[in-house]
Amino acid sequence: MKPTLLTIAAATLSLGAAIPALADGQVNIICSVQAEWCNMVSTVYARTTGVKVNMSLKGSGEALAQLIAEKENPKTDVWFGGTGDPHLQAAEQGLSVEYKSPMLSQLYPWAQQQAQQSAFKTVGIYSGPLGFGYNTELVAKKKLPIPKTWADLLNPVYKGDIQVANPASSGTAYTMIATLVQLMGEDKAFDYLKGLHKNVSQYTRSGTGPIKAVARGETAISVSFVHDAPGEKMQGFPVETVTPSDGTGAEIGSMSIIKGARNLEAAKKFYDWALTPATQEMGAAAKQFQLPSNKATKVDVRVPDFKKIKFINYDYAKYGASAERRRLIARWEKDVNSLPR
Numbered sequence: 001m002k003p004t005l006l007t008i009a010a011a012t013l014s015l016g017a018a019i020p021a022l023a024d025g026q027v028n029i030i031c032s033v034q035a036e037w038c039n040m041v042s043t044v045y046a047r048t049t050g051v052k053v054n055m056s057l058k059g060s061g062e063a064l065a066q067l068i069a070e071k072e073n074p075k076t077d078v079w080f081g082g083t084g085d086p087h088l089q090a091a092e093q094g095l096s097v098e099y100k101s102p103m104l105s106q107l108y109p110w111a112q113q114q115a116q117q118s119a120f121k122t123v124g125i126y127s128g129p130l131g132f133g134y135n136t137e138l139v140a141k142k143k144l145p146i147p148k149t150w151a152d153l154l155n156p157v158y159k160g161d162i163q164v165a166n167p168a169s170s171g172t173a174y175t176m177i178a179t180l181v182q183l184m185g186e187d188k189a190f191d192y193l194k195g196l197h198k199n200v201s202q203y204t205r206s207g208t209g210p211i212k213a214v215a216r217g218e219t220a221i222s223v224s225f226v227h228d229a230p231g232e233k234m235q236g237f238p239v240e241t242v243t244p245s246d247g248t249g250a251e252i253g254s255m256s257i258i259k260g261a262r263n264l265e266a267a268k269k270f271y272d273w274a275l276t277p278a279t280q281e282m283g284a285a286a287k288q289f290q291l292p293s294n295k296a297t298k299v300d301v302r303v304p305d306f307k308k309i310k311f312i313n314y315d316y317a318k319y320g321a322s323a324e325r326r327r328l329i330a331r332w333e334k335d336v337n338s339l340p341r
Contacts, residue, residue, distance in 0.1 A: 027270050172207025179314065215235075
């Protein structure tokens with residue numbers, strides 16, 4: 001066990017976080033944040049409560065697909081993390097259950113709004129802005145300009161040097177499409193995506209794939225959540241980020257209790273624990289730098305400063321609806337992904 005886990009575990013206990021007493025039992029979790037964070041949450045919760053944690057790691061699109069497939073015989077109790085749109089879709093499709101945590105009043109308004117819009121079937125646990133990652137060494141070597149706006153990414157100089165995730169499997173990429181549709185209007189957004197397609201070398205399965213490729217010098221530019229970059233930079237990779245000056249969207253990473261959960265009471269206890277400040281500090285301890293949803297959580301200096309970013313008024317209810325997500329992804333497959341590059 002890493003020292004960071006021991007430190008966090010001790011802090012969790014000393015801060016009097018709302019954790020259940022030592023108990024037998026288990027909880028089955030799908031985790032849609034990065035692996036180190038998932039592992040830290042799993043290890044600390046198991047060691048501080050005595051509850052067995054069965055955790056599987058899946059991107060938010062894959063997680064939703066699994067929950068739909070298992071609807072008649074759910075094997076999952078809690079879905080932790082991942083972009084909020086699929087969580088809203090799970091709520092709409094009756095895959096999750098209403099739960100009003102006693103921690104709810106401690107959360108930022110955007111996290112509470114996520115709960116209200118889903119009839120309390122999901123809740124916001126963090127937020128992070130969409131932007132561009134770039135490899136400082138590669139852009140210097142290739143004499144590439146640093147993109148500052150969405151339009152900049154259409155510059156032919158970037159041909160073959162941009163990576164984006166695939167919206168069919170990645171909540172990050174779907175957030176990008178929904179952001180562009182709200183920023184430009186749908187037809188103009190799809191014209192833009194067709195232009196961007198010419199410069200894209202690869203559509204990755206996961207939303208973190210492009211920023212990891214940027215960090216390792218496999219591509220120069222990515223469309224990514226900017227909070228995924230500091231962890232790469234901490235490992236010594238030459239990566240920086242910028243948010244588009246013409247406006248961008250943000251994810252509200254969410255958490256849901258699954259309908260038909262075999263360990264419902266254990267699920268509720270984990271859910272409450274996950275909303276405490278001490279638990280939310282594990283994100284930064286695992287080198288993940290989203291803004292935590294509990295107002296009392298200590299915010300790491302590497303978390304993007306939301307006051308310096310131009311955000312669109314993202315309609316989470318509309319673009320979190322299943323029909324809208326299916327329609328936009330289908331249009332992207334037909335109008336964009338089918339084109340040659």
